[in-house]
Amino acid sequence: MTGSDATEKGEHQNIARTRTILDALAESAGQGLRLTDVVRRTGLGKTSCHRALAGLVAHGLADQDEESGHFFLGLRLLGWAARSTRRYGLSRFIAPCLDRLAQMSEDTVYFSLLSGNEAVCVDRREGAYPIKTLTLGIGDRRPLGIGSGSLALLAAQPKERVETIIRTHTTERQRYAIDDVALRRKVKETQEVGYALIDGEIIPGMAAVGMALRDAQGRGIAALSVAAISQRMTTERRASIADLLQEEIARIECEAGAHLDSPLATLRT
Amino acid sequence: MTGSDATEKGEHQNIARTRTILDALAESAGQGLRLTDVVRRTGLGKTSCHRALAGLVAHGLADQDEESGHFFLGLRLLGWAARSTRRYGLSRFIAPCLDRLAQMSEDTVYFSLLSGNEAVCVDRREGAYPIKTLTLGIGDRRPLGIGSGSLALLAAQPKERVETIIRTHTTERQRYAIDDVALRRKVKETQEVGYALIDGEIIPGMAAVGMALRDAQGRGIAALSVAAISQRMTTERRASIADLLQEEIARIECEAGAHLDSPLATLRT
DNA sequence: ACTAATGTTCTTTTAATCGGAACTTAACTT
């Protein structure tokens, strides 16, 4: 039977299947996938795929080209995604922040949100400098601690949670060349200096400065970061970028404070 | 009392439920929803919601704030959404087109994709002109024929499909003040002139010009449109904007023609 | 501390889904 990696007879079979299929469609988003292709890639049964895809199409999570019969990711996902970043009412404030940061720094600016034990890149701006460091695309996920924004987020979690994450999620961090000891040191460093610094640890030649946005309880919920080639990231520049970030974060917290639906509300009053 | 509006015992109950819940979460994306709120808004049973949300969270379609317990739309949707617009490999070409159009026209530029019998706004650019006509947000859907891009798409469908759509989807168009006769006339007009023109039909004071992108078989699959206040949309300007659109569409078809995975490939060779 | 509302975990019952096989349709080969 098909299943190379076990048919995932888990509890939420249906959602699991949905996710598997959408992931498959995402991989070949350009030209779409035929039913058989989906069967091959997912390892699910032909009938199951057929039925599932029919359902997904009926509800707009997938689309089928009438001409070719190829399946694509459904455009209903767009509306949800656009709203998924409105979390904590942050999205309306950060766009101008990103623009300013990109203009001032001339490098690449990232905005990430905490999602489970991962940091998700939610928005991005490119600065004017001709060598672009485009490490993350929108929607890309990284385990907490990997990357400057992600590291800032990890360091801004409650003490015991930091420990849990460092201890439990070793496998997810496997492919990155940072062992637990190094990570623990990095977190401490970040907490002391107030911003996260990465320089070549993840991608040789790339450096980045990240800073977390915290809710009223002080827990990190989002992060801003600026990435550039290592040469540009001199000691003085790190500090000045950290200042820029600090400034923008203060501004966000101030603006968000005016809105009662925001968990940031009580932070800087 | 589960079913206020019928529990939708349809075939794809599970996906339907997923969609219902995600839609509910989307409505209050800013502050999130508690379990009970989801129950109230969806009309589903408490246990069902609980289980379903657990599954959604486990797979990243929803996120739960650890602090408050509030549920949000999952950030995994972001990655899918970003890829959903790569359909036909178009997305890499249109971004610069939109930028150019926004700069030249100084008005709002929309890019829409065909999805079933609807047009979905997939990208948008604002021009410099201070009065912005922001009718559509990213992810918003309109029945075919409603709006300039949507009308251009409808007019670019095979003859019999146009008829089917005009005849069958009357209810979806109900809330817009365009009856079947008017729509049929508009379609004919569009096919003759080569571009779709809207002027006050949908939103008083707003005018827009739209043009469809066609695949190798000549079927419309996407549309570009420019919207402005009616005063700005004089007869001459309509023509010049249509020219701009025509130019960009020619460019896209030319560039896409170089890529074999595009159904546009054979169009302008 | 008391009360009300929210969230979680049970168990039984129901019916949606799975997966194989048979069938239809389309595409490709010689």
Place this chain on the structure above:
DNA sequence: AAGTTAAGTTCCGATTAAAAGAACATTAGT
């Protein structure tokens, strides 16, 4: 043009994931 392979669709009974109610635990509000 006939033969052959692959793709897509429909049908069926067995399986098991999900529904629903109630009991229990937890949190918030007074």
